[in-house]
Each structure stands twice: as structure tokens, then as C-alpha cells.
Amino acid sequence: MDLFVQTLVNGLLQSGLYALVASGLALAVGVVGIVNFAHGEYLMIGAFLAWAGSAFLGVDPLLSLPVIAVAVFAIGALTYRVSIRHVLLAPELNQMLLTFGLGILLQNLALMLLGGNTRTVTTPYQASSMQLGDLSVGGPKALAFGLAALLLGALYVVLYRTTLGRQMRAVAQNRRGAQLIGINVDRVYLIAFGVSCALAAVAGVLVSVLLFASPTVGLVFALKAFAIIVMAGLGNLTGVLWASVLLGVSEALVQTYVPGGGGWSDAVFFLMIFGTLVLRSYRGAR
């Protein structure tokens, strides 16, 4: 019984990281309407900035988190200005190829500038945990989960309780209609894409504390984020948290209870994408 409960806790904690990455991707898909294949690379930038702050300036990654979020927001906004903006009306295939190429470019830039080595961050709370009887709750992962819930809540408030949020929803529903009623669509897209990248960077900071920074660190999380937004429904922010929990817990259960389950963990999210798409098409057919 202890192992089962610990497995659920492990899955729940892992889902916090997944939710943080997926929330940004959901925002990009939901508002800007673009599937950003370079999303994991903004996570990588966040992880490297956290590592650099810690290694060269001695700044704790969690303290540098707001600065990193703002910096990556600016990088995201710049990316939007110089590239994304020009393909918004282009066919979806062009958009996907652009973001795919952008991802390769950023990854290779990191390789050229920083090399391929794994960089780790040392913090006093890295291995902190709360012990509840025999149960163990990892500190940084619990923080990631709390932060994910908080940020998703904040995003929800922004989207449904502020003028900017109403503008975002209007643009997401009908770009031309939003333009006709005087909304600066370009500005809304820029903010949404920048925030999306900043959210990936926030996840990156936590990834640097929990795991490492490397040019390819974003790939694993980006793939899982795609699975989550497919499960949640493309662009559905409110569904991101439960879809992340579902993925995290499913992975943990498979890893614990299926023989050789560690090797199957990647299959779990492909299976979930497959299952969701089949179920949706079945429902649609009815």
C-alpha cells in the first residue's frame, strides 16, 4: 500500500513539471494558433540561464527565476517579431516547418556556444523533501507542482478577468473579427507568444535544479507537452493540469507495476495521444 501511495505521489510531483511546460505550449496553440516545435528550446534557454546565474554570479536559480522569465519573454517577443509574425497567415505546414527549423537553430546555437556537456546546478534545497510517515515528497518537485498550479490559475484569471485576457480570447476565436472591433491583434499575439516562451523558461529553471542543463534537455519535455495539449484539447488551458496529472501518474504506475516499465515510460504518452485521437474521432463520427 505504501508503494502504491508513493507511486501516486511520484506521478503527481512529476506532473507539475509537465504542466509548466505544457501551459506555455497550450497558450501558443490556443491564442496564436501556432504549433511551436521550438517550445522545448525556450525551456533549454531558461535552464542554461539559471545554470549561468548560479555558476558565474552565485545567484540561486529560484531567485533568478523572475529575471529569467522576463528575459525569455523578450527573446520570445523578438522571435515573434522576426519570424512567427510573417507566417501567421501561411499554411500550417509552413508554420510547423518554421518552428521546427527554429528549434534546430536554437539547439545548435547552444551546442556551438556552450558545447554538449551536461551542466548541473548545486543548491542547498536540491534534495530536500518532506517525510509524511513512510511517504516522501521531494521539495523542488512539490515547488514545481505548486508553481504550475499557481501559474495556471494566474493565466486563467488573466484570460477570464482582464481586458488583455478578453482580447486574447477574442483573437483566438476570430482574428479578423477582433481586428474589426479595434483590438491590436499583433500586440496580443506578441504578448501571448512571449508569455508562452517565459512559461517554458520557468520550467527550465526548475529542470536545471532537478536535472541538468544541456542543449537537448528541452526535447523530452516538449514531446510530453504535446501529448498533454492533445489530451487537454488543443489550446485548452484549463485541461492542461488534469492532463499533466494523468500523464505523470500513468507513467509512474507503468514504471512501478509493469515489469521493465522504465523502458515503457515513453510509450505511455504516445499511447495517450493515440487513445485520445481515436476516441475523439470515434465521438466525432457518432
Add this chain to the structure above:
Amino acid sequence: MKTLLMTGVLLALSGAGAVKVGVLLPLSGAGSVSGQAAKNGYQLALDEINKAGGVLGKPLELEFADDGSAPAKAVPEFVKLVTVEKVDFMAGGVSSATSIAISGPAKQYNTFMAWIGAAAVPVEDAFADHPYFFHYHPWSYYNFEAILGYFKYLKTYKKAKNIAIAYEDGPFGSAGIDATVDAFKKAGFNVVMTEKFKTGSGNFGPLVSKAKAAKPDILYWVGYDTDALPLATEIKQQNLQLGLLYGTPPSWPVGFEKNSLSDNVAGLSLWLSTSPNKDSRTFVAAYKKKYGTVTDEYFAPLAYVNLKTLAAAINRAGTTDKAKVAAEMAKTNVSTPFGQLTFSPSLKTKYQGFKAGNWLHFQYLGDARVPVFPIKFAQKPMVYGK
């Protein structure tokens, strides 16, 4: 215009006839720490070789390529080096998965391979019938022989009885895992857990929970440097009580020794910079002079030895003819930072360099890797947690 043309012709001629060695390494991805270390070793050897007159009277040329630690990238890079760059010899090779992937093209082009890494047995199978395959790194069964020796010592003197095994699901971790379990059982250990994981995923929560339920004395993990910190973190967070956490990644994360989570973590290395061996001291001094720092990654001296012995064999052969160079390479008998290097048959390949007797077991103690076994090489007593 004429001057320009002449200069161009002279420049082209100066490189003409120079021996070219292609070096395929994981400069990015999961094996990049080993790959970068090896690259440094190759460049140091190249400097020394060319300073001493080069190869066949011309400066030796190296063509580096990044296999990205991925078979899909390794194959086109290998083919490019052989067919476009037209290298005379191939060196490098760290990952088993990429080495298996290139075994097909290597046989197709009958490439001369002076290979430093790739310890998994499927690589040995893949190159069993290759006439020009010189393998420097011990095969995994030699590694395991050394590990079993250490664990038997822990069983006798520290009462270590229960072993949990965590292994990555690629060829590096998975190949021969059944034989590993059998060998532990045969040696009188209880294998209380055998669990796969995805390298680089960093998700060790469920694995550590399972290990905690199994109550092992030793957790033996076979993975890459990217797994070291996440695993150590999870063990600490879940308060898993171990006698020893023992890992065999080809390299360790940069700066891992500075992190308190590395304390008492043990591992296997072919070489450490503190080795008293004379050739090792010479290598460390030369490395420090060139790079201003010291490395503990054994792929640096391994690459250094690899290129030096290859260059020496070509010079002795007096030609780049593969058969003649292979005949000279087979006669290699030199002292190296790892001890004496000679080539003799392994279970399946004809030319195997280092074997079981070259391994050292170390522990991270006080921000450094310290040899703790075999006892005659131990610089500090080992720390056993139970």
C-alpha cells in the same frame, strides 16, 4: 592573378598526401562529456605527433565529426568522413548504439577502425568478422569482471548481500543484463530488483520507490552522466538507505564532484588523474600545459593513446595500406597511462587492447574522485553506508 594561383596550388600541394584520420565522437547528446574529453585527448596527441615530424613525413590531419550520441546521426557522419572527406583511417567511437549502427557501412567500405569506446557485447558481435577493427576499451564482460570482484570484497568485508540493478534501456545498459543478474546470483548475491530506465528522462521517482521497498545494500546503475544527479537527488529525497550507490557511466557530469549529493557515490574508471603511473603523470602534465586544467575523464588519455599508437603503426608500416598498418598495429607493445597496451583476441574480435586488469573503483570523497579499490591502489578507505 598568377601569384594568387601559385599560392593556391602550393597550399593544395602542402596538404596533398597527408594522412587523414576521421574521428567520430559524441560531441553533443548523452555521451558528450566523454566525447569532449576524447576530443581534447586527440588534439593533444595530434600536437605531439606533428611536433615530432608527423606521419609519413607530413603533418597528420584529423577530421572531427559529431555523432550526436544518436545512431541516426552517426551513420551519415561516418559515411561522409569515409566517402567525401576520404579519410584513410577512422578513430573515435564512444557509444555502443552508434557503433552498432555504423558497423554496416564500416564493413561496406572495409574501413580501418581504431575504436576507443563501445563496450557492449553486440558491438563485439557486429565487428567480429571485421579484419581492421582495433578495440581499445575493455568489453563489458571485462568491466563486469572488475565490478564483481569489488562487490565480492564488499560481501566478505561489509556484509553486502542484496543488489538492486537499474539500467538504461539502450544497448549500453541492456546488453547482457541477464548474464549480469546470473553472475551476481552465482556469486551468492540476492538480486532484489532489476529495473530499466530511459536515460536523460530524469524521472527516477518510481524506480527509487521500488528500490526502497526492496531494501538493497548496493544500488548498481548502468547509465549515462545525465542520470547521475537526478538519481542521487531522488535517493536522498526518498531517504533510500544504501551501503553503496555504484555507477558505471562512461563519464560523469561536469562539476558533479562539487555537489554534496555526489558524496560517497562510487564508480568505475580505467584511469584517474592521480594515478602514480609514470606515463599517466606525463600525460597529466602535458594536458595541464595545453588546457590549463586536469581531467578525470578516462576518454581523454584513451583517445591520446589511440592516436599515438595509430600514428606509430602507420609510420612503422611506411604506408597507409590497411593490411600493412594492421600488421604493425597488432605488434603494438607500449606503456600508457593505463598500463601496458598490447592487442590480443577477445571472445570474438581479433584485436582487443585493454582488458579487466586495468579498472579502478573510486568514490567521490571531499570534492574529488578517490581510488578505493583494489586495496593496493586505494588512497583513502572506502565509505560504506551500512
